[in-house]
Amino acid sequence: MKRITLLGALLLGAGLAFSPPAAAQGSGSATIDTIKSRGQLVCGVSTGVAGFSLADSKGVTQGIDADTCRAVAAAILGDANKVRFVPTTTTNRFTALQSGELDMLVRSTTWTLGREGNLGLLFAGVNFYDGTGFLVKSAAGVKSVKDLDGATICVQPGTSTELAIADYFRLNKLKFTPVLIQDLAEIQNTYLAGRCDSYSTDASGLASFRFQQGPKAEEHVLLPEIISKEPLGMMVRKGDDKFFDLVRWTLFAMIQAEESGVSSKNIDEMLKSTNPDIRRLVGTEGDLGKALGVDNRWAVNVIRGVGNYGEMWDRTVAPLGNPRGINNLWNKGGLHYPPPIR
Amino acid sequence: MSHSTTRTTAALGEAAHDPVPAIAGIPAAPIAAERARPAAGRFAPVAWARANLFSGWLSTAVTLALIYLIARWAIGFFDWAVLHAVWSVPQTEAGPDASACRDAKGVGACWAMIGDKYRFILFGRYTYEEQWRPAIVIALFIGLYAISAMRRFWRKELLLIWIVALTAIGVLMWGGVAGLEFVPQDSWGGLPITLILSTFGLAFAFPLAVLVALGRRSTAMPAVRMLCVLYVELIRGVPLITLLFMASVMFPLFMPEGFNPDKLLRAQVAIILFAGAYLAEVVRGGLQALPKGQYEAADALGLSYWKKTGLIVLPQALRLVIPPLVNTFIGFFKDTSLVLIIGIFDLLLAGKVAITDPVWQAYSTELYLVLAVIYFAFCYVMSRYSRGLEQEFRRTARR
Numbered sequence: 001m002k003r004i005t006l007l008g009a010l011l012l013g014a015g016l017a018f019s020p021p022a023a024a025q026g027s028g029s030a031t032i033d034t035i036k037s038r039g040q041l042v043c044g045v046s047t048g049v050a051g052f053s054l055a056d057s058k059g060v061t062q063g064i065d066a067d068t069c070r071a072v073a074a075a076i077l078g079d080a081n082k083v084r085f086v087p088t089t090t091t092n093r094f095t096a097l098q099s100g101e102l103d104m105l106v107r108s109t110t111w112t113l114g115r116e117g118n119l120g121l122l123f124a125g126v127n128f129y130d131g132t133g134f135l136v137k138s139a140a141g142v143k144s145v146k147d148l149d150g151a152t153i154c155v156q157p158g159t160s161t162e163l164a165i166a167d168y169f170r171l172n173k174l175k176f177t178p179v180l181i182q183d184l185a186e187i188q189n190t191y192l193a194g195r196c197d198s199y200s201t202d203a204s205g206l207a208s209f210r211f212q213q214g215p216k217a218e219e220h221v222l223l224p225e226i227i228s229k230e231p232l233g234m235m236v237r238k239g240d241d242k243f244f245d246l247v248r249w250t251l252f253a254m255i256q257a258e259e260s261g262v263s264s265k266n267i268d269e270m271l272k273s274t275n276p277d278i279r280r281l282v283g284t285e286g287d288l289g290k291a292l293g294v295d296n297r298w299a300v301n302v303i304r305g306v307g308n309y310g311e312m313w314d315r316t317v318a319p320l321g322n323p324r325g326i327n328n329l330w331n332k333g334g335l336h337y338p339p340p341i342r
Numbered sequence: 343m344s345h346s347t348t349r350t351t352a353a354l355g356e357a358a359h360d361p362v363p364a365i366a367g368i369p370a371a372p373i374a375a376e377r378a379r380p381a382a383g384r385f386a387p388v389a390w391a392r393a394n395l396f397s398g399w400l401s402t403a404v405t406l407a408l409i410y411l412i413a414r415w416a417i418g419f420f421d422w423a424v425l426h427a428v429w430s431v432p433q434t435e436a437g438p439d440a441s442a443c444r445d446a447k448g449v450g451a452c453w454a455m456i457g458d459k460y461r462f463i464l465f466g467r468y469t470y471e472e473q474w475r476p477a478i479v480i481a482l483f484i485g486l487y488a489i490s491a492m493r494r495f496w497r498k499e500l501l502l503i504w505i506v507a508l509t510a511i512g513v514l515m516w517g518g519v520a521g522l523e524f525v526p527q528d529s530w531g532g533l534p535i536t537l538i539l540s541t542f543g544l545a546f547a548f549p550l551a552v553l554v555a556l557g558r559r560s561t562a563m564p565a566v567r568m569l570c571v572l573y574v575e576l577i578r579g580v581p582l583i584t585l586l587f588m589a590s591v592m593f594p595l596f597m598p599e600g601f602n603p604d605k606l607l608r609a610q611v612a613i614i615l616f617a618g619a620y621l622a623e624v625v626r627g628g629l630q631a632l633p634k635g636q637y638e639a640a641d642a643l644g645l646s647y648w649k650k651t652g653l654i655v656l657p658q659a660l661r662l663v664i665p666p667l668v669n670t671f672i673g674f675f676k677d678t679s680l681v682l683i684i685g686i687f688d689l690l691l692a693g694k695v696a697i698t699d700p701v702w703q704a705y706s707t708e709l710y711l712v713l714a715v716i717y718f719a720f721c722y723v724m725s726r727y728s729r730g731l732e733q734e735f736r737r738t739a740r741r
Contacts, residue, residue, distance in 0.1 A: 047694075050700045056462075057459055058461075059461075059466060059529070084526060086605075087467075089684060089685045091587065183706070209703075212703060212704075213444075214441055
């Protein structure tokens with residue numbers, strides 16, 4: 001079967017052009033050179049996760065993951081729209097990146113040692129800190145996960161959520177009955193109908209589900225415990241450190257921009273700033289862009305095209321009702337702590 | 343309810359005209375009475391209903407219960423789908439305001455969801471301003487099916503029409519020429535993807551299947567026969583999902599870096615190979631059902647192998663296997679939806695993504711109903727057509 005599939009696909013695929021060889025422009029990164037000569041960044045996203053990467057009614061991919069791709073495209077090509085989004089599923093996402101079909105993958109993927117150690121891939125940063133949470137009806141008077149002993153919990157089978165709950169409850173010597181439902185709409189209706197005491201998934205998903213209940217949102221409460229760490233980030237292939245640096249620092253630049261008060265609205269004034277930190281960020285001082293293999297105004301392009309991290313947040317996940325929480329800046333009680341840009 | 347009534351019927355000589363032969367325990371007398379009147383045809387529906395639906399207390403009870411259930415369900419459905427349905431919602435800055443739908447949840451359908459998303463469901467992520475192109479492509483496909491279905495177009499020119507139409511479809515979908523904006527395959531989606539995968543899949547799989555079926559029955563070339571058997575058995579031995587995974591996940595790993603035949607193309611090849619194996623067995627069935635005399639008569643005429651196959655064997659064999667062929671066609675039309683597991687936006691995945699939008703997450707029933715109607719329309723037309731074709735062939739055969 002393999003042989004025949006391969007042969008057939010080869011014969012038909014032979015007509016397809018090989019991607020053009022990387023032009024020697026001296027950015028020092030094969031991936032960046034390929035992207036430049038192609039004029040497009042190829043970015044793997046999900047087929048549809050609300051707030052992260054989801055095609056809107058017009059077919060345009062929206063979300064924090066999609067915008068992270070756009071930011072990298074802006075950094076390299078100066079235009080945030082020069083991205084080709086490739087929808088991937090949880091089964092083919094890593095292969096698509098490994099095989100070179102994608103330049104990078106931003107698909108709400110949790111950063112774990114196993115993935116980084118085994119797959120030949122690297123996480124270049126975290127654009128969203130998520131974790132497994134619990135939603136309960138406020139009428140039930142549950143204040144903590146500890147009160148959920150013996151409860152029935154709606155959860156999607158085969159997810160990291162299912163594992164996390166099982167581990168957490170065993171560790172805390174609590175009992176629960178899982179109600180396993182694959183379909184998202186069905187699981188939510190089951191919870192609303194009262195067949196489960198609690199609905200558990202990533203906190204971001206719970207927040208947006210609660211928000212969509214409109215005026216009835218008050219009937220549901222998100223428990224304070226987040227029982228697992230799910231740092232979601234962007235991945236690149238191992239072996240191209242320059243590209244890795246660029247992807248990583250593009251996100252840092254966006255976070256730093258928020259910290260320094262640089263946004264897409266005031267970027268033109270900021271170009272005239274005398275603050276040395278901002279001057280280095282916008283490239284009016286130093287050669288930091290060159291060091292990354294791109295234009296010195298790379299960060300300006302990113303902020304013009306996508307905005308700073310806070311703007312990206314407000315546009316993508318905030319409308320779904322996600323509180324900023326641990327995704328705030330380090331000096332506002334969150335975890336986003338960009339190393340100095342100098 | 344007695345034997346005597348039955349006998350009376352028989353005695354009147356009406357039983358022979360009765361569509362349902364009267365049997366013991368069934369009151370056939372009233373039927374006989376109806377039949378005795380002039381212009382029996384006018385009463386045929388009543389007679390039919392009596393004979394089939396109300397022929398005994400049990401039958402009557404079941405009929406009434408079913409009528410009650412169906413009517414209740416139909417009224418409920420009409421209530422939900424039409425009377426209490428929400429047909430549109432106001433658009434706000436932040437997107438559609440679905441509060442009307444939320445209030446009607448459980449009482450009325452939210453067709454506003456389809457209104458907001460129908461272009462996405464039909465065309466996927468295709469550039470919004472250019473979506474008239476896939477719309478034309480859908481029309482072209484349907485026109486192509488309609489023309490191919492008409493027997494008066496069954497000549498060599500049809501092949502030309504297909505080539506022209508498929509070229510036009512390619513040009514429209516890709517663009518990049520004649521002032522059309524280039525749209526890469528990654529952005530294709532919705533109904534055109536389903537039609538492309540099934541049309542190209544079956545158009546390529548069918549000739550392949552005929553060759554494999556012939557090869558499998560070849561006595562002169564054992565090596566070819568072995569290869570054909572191997573191909574059919576290997577492909578049939580695994581599920582389509584496995585082949586799609588193979589094409590999508592494994593295949594790129596064997597290729598040199600940078601060489602990446604498109605995902606859609608890989609899926610298409612997998613579908614062709616899979617459909618080919620199944621169709622080959624269907625065709626082989628036809629070949630085996632053909633009386634040996636036909637082969638021998640062709641040989642006696644001194645026809646070459648290809649003439650014999652093309653003029654005598656295949657026309658008869660294929661005619662024999664129309665029902666299983668169409669069965670396989672319909673199956674594959676629906677199977678193309680499996681490409682969603684490798685992230686290709688066919689009709690089903692586009693629909694599923696449309697309801698991933700948090701605003702519309704609760705309205706999956708409405709979406710699946712619409713998708714079911716689309717799939718049903720295509721499959722039903724296919725099966726109706728095959729029935730017509732069969733009848734026509736039977737008529738010609740009798741002449």
